[in-house]
Amino acid sequence: MSSPLYVALDTPDLARAKAIAARVRNHVGGLKLGLEFFMANGRAGVREMADIGLPIFLDLKFHDIPNTVAKAIQALRPLEPAILTVHASGGRAMLEDAKAAAPTGTKVVAVTVLTSLDGSDLRSVGVASDPHEQVVRLTELAREAGIDGVVCSGEEVAAAHKKWPTGFFVVPGVRPANGAAGDQKRVVTPRAALDAGASILVVGRPITQAEDPDLAARAIEATL
Numbered sequence: 001m002s003s004p005l006y007v008a009l010d011t012p013d014l015a016r017a018k019a020i021a022a023r024v025r026n027h028v029g030g031l032k033l034g035l036e037f038f039m040a041n042g043r044a045g046v047r048e049m050a051d052i053g054l055p056i057f058l059d060l061k062f063h064d065i066p067n068t069v070a071k072a073i074q075a076l077r078p079l080e081p082a083i084l085t086v087h088a089s090g091g092r093a094m095l096e097d098a099k100a101a102a103p104t105g106t107k108v109v110a111v112t113v114l115t116s117l118d119g120s121d122l123r124s125v126g127v128a129s130d131p132h133e134q135v136v137r138l139t140e141l142a143r144e145a146g147i148d149g150v151v152c153s154g155e156e157v158a159a160a161h162k163k164w165p166t167g168f169f170v171v172p173g174v175r176p177a178n179g180a181a182g183d184q185k186r187v188v189t190p191r192a193a194l195d196a197g198a199s200i201l202v203v204g205r206p207i208t209q210a211e212d213p214d215l216a217a218r219a220i221e222a223t224l
C-alpha cells in the first residue's frame, strides 16, 4: 500500500523541487505542487515532476464562477493530476462543474476552511460559525455536489468523515509533535490525523526545510 504522506513542494525553484522529491521519494506517497510552484514553472514544470513517477496533487485551489473554473480545469486535463483542489465556498454549481471538467481518474477535493484560519479569522470575514461547524457544512455541500472529498484540518476530519464515510479526506496543517506551526492555526500530528480518518496527509516545511529532508520524511513515516 502506498504511503498516505504527500510532501508539499512549495518552491518556485524546479531544480530544488526535483532534488527534494528525489531524496524523499521512497518515504512519501505523492508530490503536492501548489501555486508557488505552478506560477513559476507552469504545466511543463508539472510534467517534469510527474516524470519522477509519484502521483501529482495539483493544489491550485480554484475559486471563481463555474464556467471559469470548469475551463481552467479543462485546460489542465492533459496533466491528469491524481488530485486537484477547488474552494468549497465557490458553491455547489462550481463544484459540480469542476468535477465534470476534470479527467475521470482525477479526484476533485474542496478546501473547506483553510488550516491557517481560526474562529476569529472566520468572524472577521463575516462567517459566524466556528471552523468545526463550517467544515461540516461545507463537507455536506461537497458530498451533495458529487465531488470526491474535502480538505480540512485534523481537528475536524473525524466529524467530516462521519458525515461522509466514503469521502476522501486531505489533511494539511500536520506537524510532528513539538514541530513549529508557522502560519498554521489548526494543527495536529500525523498520527492523530490518520487516526481521525485522514485519507492523505500533506506535509511541507517540516520536510522541505529540514536539514535532511529524507530523515524528516522517514521520521514522520515511522509514526504512521
Ligand SMILES: O=c1ccn([C@@H]2O[C@H](COP(=O)(O)O)[C@@H](O)[C@H]2O)c(=O)[nH]1
Pocket: 008, 010, 034, 059, 111, 113, 114, 115, 116, 151, 152, 172, 173, 174, 182, 184, 202, 203, 204, 205, 206
Ligand atoms: O487548508 C489548507 C489547504 C492547503 N494547504 C497547503 O498545504 C501545505 C502545507 O504546508 P506546510 O509547510 O506543511 O504548512 C501548503 O502547500 C498549503 O498551501 C494548507 O496548508 N491548508
